[in-house]
Amino acid sequence: MKLTIAARFEHKLAPWRTALADHGGIQFRIGTMPEVGFGCDAIIMPSYLAHDRYGGFYNREHAQVLENLRSDGVPDLIVCTPAYAPVTSLESDTSVLAGRIRWVFSECLDRINSFNSEADDLRIDDVLIVVGALGFGPYESTLGPTALREALAAHPSVDGTGG
Numbered sequence: 821m822k823l824t825i826a827a828r829f830e831h832k833l834a835p836w837r838t839a840l841a842d843h844g845g846i847q848f849r850i851g852t853m854p855e856v857g858f859g860c861d862a863i864i865m866p867s868y869l870a871h872d873r874y875g876g877f878y879n880r881e882h883a884q885v886l887e888n889l890r891s892d893g894v895p896d897l898i899v900c901t902p903a904y905a906p907v908t909s910l911e912s913d914t915s916v917l918a919g920r921i922r923w924v925f926s927e928c929l930d931r932i933n934s935f936n937s938e939a940d941d942l943r944i945d946d947v948l949i950v951v952g953a954l955g956f957g958p959y960e961s962t963l964g965p966t967a968l969r970e971a972l973a974a975h976p977s978v979d980g981t982g983g
Contacts, residue, residue, distance in 0.1 A: 839965030854893025
């Protein structure tokens with residue numbers, strides 16, 4: 821499996837590039853939807869956005885995979901995060917916040933692995949993450965990249981092989 825991390829501006833991608841520089845299977849794109857999602861099978865999306873637009877029911881414990889039937893330029897599959905609000909509430913301990921964000925990414929990666937092992941005809945081989953649309957507030961560019969790197973360390977399926 822591969823990851824595509826996208827943002828509207830290069831300066832938003834810089835901390836992600838730095839944190840993930842040693843990890844294979846990650847590409848970076850600058851731009852907006854739908855262009856940045858070209859070739860991606862799925863997008864990781866916060867539950868409050870995913871369920872509002874693509875249906876389904878909130879789950880506080882686990883990520884879900886929803887099907888995009890809207891033909892709206894977003895990838896065909898939506899990896900809906902656990903209903904994590906408020907991950908970045910008024911918690912002042914950044915290690916607690918980093919742990920919560922890492923958990924969100926880990927849940928999404930676990931669900932993708934599970935989906936791929938269960939799928940007959942659909943697979944998720946390239947996942948889009950759009951910086952600025954994750955819902956981590958001011959921590960998206962500081963804690964987000966490190967949390968993703970740590971989540972990836974526990975998920976060797978993200979290796980760039982596309983399978």
